Amino acid sequence: MYVIEAAGFQPDDIIKNGNLFCVANGLIGYRGTLEEYRADDLVQLTMGGVYGRRKDGFEEPIAFFNPLYTYLKIGGQVLHPRRVPPEKHLQTLDMENGRHFRETQFLADGADVTVSAERFLPAQDPSLFVLRYRFTISKAVDVELFTGIDTKVADGRGPHLDYPRFTFEDDIQTAMAPILDGRGQIAVSETATLSENCEYDAVMVEAMPLRRYRFRAVANRTYTLVKYASVASAAADPTPATIRAIAAARAVSFDDLLKESAKLWRKRWNLSDMLFPDHPKLQFAMRNAVWQMLANRPSTPFQSVPMRGLGCQGMQGAVSWDTELCLLPFYLNTDREAARNLLLYRVHTLPGARAKAASVGCKGAFFAMKSLSDGSEAAVTENEGMGAAERETVANTSIYTSGVVAYALMSYFARVRDYEIMAAGGLSVLLECAHFYATRFAAEPERRRLSAKGVTGPDEYHQKIDDNALTIRLAVFTMESALETLKAMKQENPQYVKKLFEANNYAEAVDAIKAAIQVMPSFKIGADFLIEQFPGYHALQDASIKDVKKKLATPNEYLGGPKGVATPTKIIRQADVMMLLALFESDYSRMVKNANLQYYEPRTERGTPLSGAFHAIISAALGKAESAAHYLQKSAYASLTFEGRQFIDNLFVGGTYPTAAGAAYVATTAGFCGLRNKDGFMVCDARLPEAFKEVSFKVVNFQNVANVTVKSTGGRISWEKLT
Secondary structure, three states, X not given: OOEEEEEOOOHHHHHHHHHHXXXXXXXXXXXXXXXXXXXXXXXXXXXXXXXXXXXXXXXXXXXXXXXXXXXXXXXXXEOOOOOOOOOEEXXXXXXXXXXXXXXXXXXXXXXXXXEEEEEEOOOOOOOEEEEEEEEXXXXXXXXXXXXXXXXXXXXXXXXXXXXXXXXXXXXXXXXXXXXXXXXXXXXXXEXXXXXXXXXXXXXXXXXXXXXXXXXXXXXXXXXXXXXXXXXXXXXXXXXXXXXXXXXXXXXXXXXXXXXXXXXXXXXXXHHHOOEOXXXXXXXXXXXXXXXXXXXXXXXXXXXXXXXXXXOOXXXXXXXXXXXHHHOHHHHHHHOHHHHHHHHHHXXXXXXXXXXXXXXXXXXXOOXXXXXXXXXXXXXXXXXXXXXXXXXXXXXXXXXXXXXXXXXXXXXXXXXXXXXXXXHHHHHHHHHHHXXXXXXXXXXXXXXXXXXXXXXXXXXXXXXXXXXXXXXXXXXXXXXHHXXXXXXXXXXXXXXXXHHHHHHHOHHHHHHHXXXXXXXXXXXXXXXXXXXXOOOOHHHOEOOOHHHHHHOOOOOOOOOOOOOOOOOOEOOEOOOHHHHHHHHOHHHXXXXXXXXXXXXXXXXXXXXXXXXXXXXXXXXXXXXXXXXXXXXXXXXXXXXXXXXOOOEEOOEEOXXXXXXXXXXXXXXXXXXXXXXXXXXXXXXXXXXOOOOOOEEEEEEEEOOEEEEEEEEOOEEEEEEEEOO
């Protein structure tokens, strides 16, 4: 139940399988491509937090050189599956230990040739790659085996690495290249050993440093090539680090490295696995969702989870605003280090958020919708038909993003009481997000209050509206949290607070926050228990999603914006009010939740997994789990079915969907299992759809582990010590 498998070879599956069989270890990702593949076959390897910016300002993850490039040549013919159609082919990914495997049978020079290869990225050293490549030939033939570093990479918008410099030391060859924007250098090193101890020639083929083994193969003998490789990025030459990593790895056998890596993966799975014993298909999909979150876990404080995961440059490697809402709950429950790193990424990108606030004439911090390495805004979007002007409008008016970052930081702090993260920059994030709102909200003297003028909520179909309810609630929450946390930090670490205020003149910010919070706008709950998404929303045209889409001139036309067919109607991309009710669930009565669910759900296109997760949370709380089960299914299967776009303007943006995986997790735990942490106590509730007889999972709470089991008859939590 942990193995993804695809039998048979279809050239058109190169994109799907590259996504499906991608392996990653939290730092490095390697698309699920075959050893013979090159840039034209969409081979991509990326490293978390390592980006390059072109002269035109376009930034994306750096796709670095492939150190596992390997192929056979028999009878003068290169055995490449897209040129020599395989007789048989099998490709698998064992999610339990992060191991990729392929077996391919060719017919070449009158012989049956079977190639098998397994690779993994060791969990014990995320900088490593390990490959075991085997081949067997049915008759004696002359063979050439090539292996080395492929220096041609599949860059989305052009190269980010300068010409490489090659070195050879202790049978380890390295390709080291400066990053073109001056951020440092990347070194990729590899070594190889062939079982027959054959001599090899060092050759350069199309600027690639390769080893060429030439010999006459014995019929039906299995030959084994083992490769160790490493990658590192640093300001100075990182080659010594990669050489040390390889030297340490090759002192250990392939099997022992795999065994140790599998042991660490099992430890993570023991805390993360989710069991659906009566629903095997959903069980498999949820295992894949958990795999996506484990494989893409932030392993350093300078990285978060890219929208399309590690191993590709999709969507510029940007970090979406919904990462904190979809993925933080999983890491907070199972992997506290990753949760902390995810939030420290926002601390490290605070300068970019400050710059964005200044660009719209405000103070404080305005976090990006799709954040790049420095916190600046990415230029791409998945919204079909949305032009550059509309993208800029949405990015500059979606001010709820800073509130989402503050909400996530406070969710973490409430669970962990980690004052160190506040001293590491968390308090600055809160104060600057609150200061941003205090300066962004406009004064309305005649009404003696502020107003959220010209803002856009997560429902991007209605842009630049006033007093969006979710935006107001998040802004108030951010201001209150900043002041409360400041008070707590003054007691916990007064010297730090004193130095912080002296260095940043935060006294002015606090005064502005205190003044603004007294006159913040509010929104009302109507007599019908409805919360209007923004003033004037109820006066828009009522319509069905089906009828609105009939008005589209082209399938890719964007529904929102100034001329969008959804703009004059009540049809919304995702329900801001449902998000409001889910994030602040204890603030609203059952009647309010029920009225708004019934009102907004049929009007919501549900363009994102996050929206579906919030619908599921509210539906399950109201005893309407059956109607919400499809939200879970859609999110859980997202990285298996690949319904999202793979190309935008001929630019490959494929990859996996970690945030959809997180949405499935949130829908299950917070929605159908009613999981809550109330003042340090874990509680759960039975809210399962009829098809799910039982769900079980674990939650780490300080030094204890809660074993949560929810059945249709009720929920139970048992405890054990964290080991």
